[in-house]
Amino acid sequence: MTEASTAEASTAGASTADVRLTDSTLRDGSHAMAHQFTEGQVRAVVHALDGAGVQVIEVTHGDGLGGSSFTYGFSLTDELRLIAAAVDEARRAKIAVLILPGVGTVDDLRNAHDAGATVARVATHCTEADVSLQHFAAARDLGMETVGFHGHQNLSLGIANSVLAYQHGATQIDGALCALGAGAGNAPTEILAATFDRLGIETGVDVSAALAAAEEVVRPFLPRIPWADRSAIVQGHAGVYSSFLLHAERAAQRYGVPAHEILQKAGEAGYVGGQEDMIIEIALDLAKSKEG
Secondary structure, eight states, X not given: OEEEEEEEGGGTTOOOOSSEEEEEEETTHHHHTTTOOXXXXXXXXXXXXXXXXXXXXXXXXXXXXXXXXXXXXXXSSOHHHHHHHHHHHXXXXXXXXXXXXXXXXXXXXXXXXXXXXXXXXXXXXXXXXXXXXXXXXXXXXXXXXXXXOOOBOTTSOHHHHHHHHHHTTOOEEEEBGGGOSSTTOBOBHHHHHHHHHHTTOOXXXXXXXXXXXXXXXXXXXXXXXXXXXXXXXXXXXXXXXXTHHHHHHHHHHHHTSOHHHHHHHHHHHTOOTTOTTHHHHHHHHHHHHHHO
């Protein structure tokens, strides 16, 4: 999965940081929360991250703008309301949104911009990048630039890959407090801040404040601690999109087949983000083969 982030060009280069951290607790973390974030939780997380000096905070349904649906799961609170609340709460940070071509539309992007979001992140699998051209064009029409790296923990390499990405030229790195995210979660924002600080790489983030945000704000409402269990490791090994995990677990429970086997088959088939509906077909096939 390639995630490209866009920020208003008028503010490009305004920071003296060596690398800009984007926190996606309130977007990628939505997967782990079954998309049940409340406005109060959004405000609390934004307040804490903004105070810690995190420059970009991402807020949408886990599958991006327009993701609230039967296919991906309905949000508890309308995402435009959450975006507006985040914008209202932030004093320094920019509020970002995610859009997956084929899920969200250009109109969704414009509506998010109207709600106050100033960063648009266009996510597409590297082999499907051509479908995102109109979304990049729309972002550019709004005066935006593209950058970014987004690491997951399915093989416990989120932090290591983030450091390597920086060393190879990435100037924006994603994280999530307490690693809250799809699959085994994202590279933890608080550990990224501590790691880059230890390496003498300036992020502009107060490490103590980031640790407090994770421990005191996010951890109390976590439904479960993200960790690399069997299914998550299979995801990483098979190259499966991280948001497939909860869908596979639900299908596993419904059809009586192991989640990790569903994920392995998804990897073998080369399914990418946006094809979560195929998980049901895999589960049905596995169930039939076991009956036979």
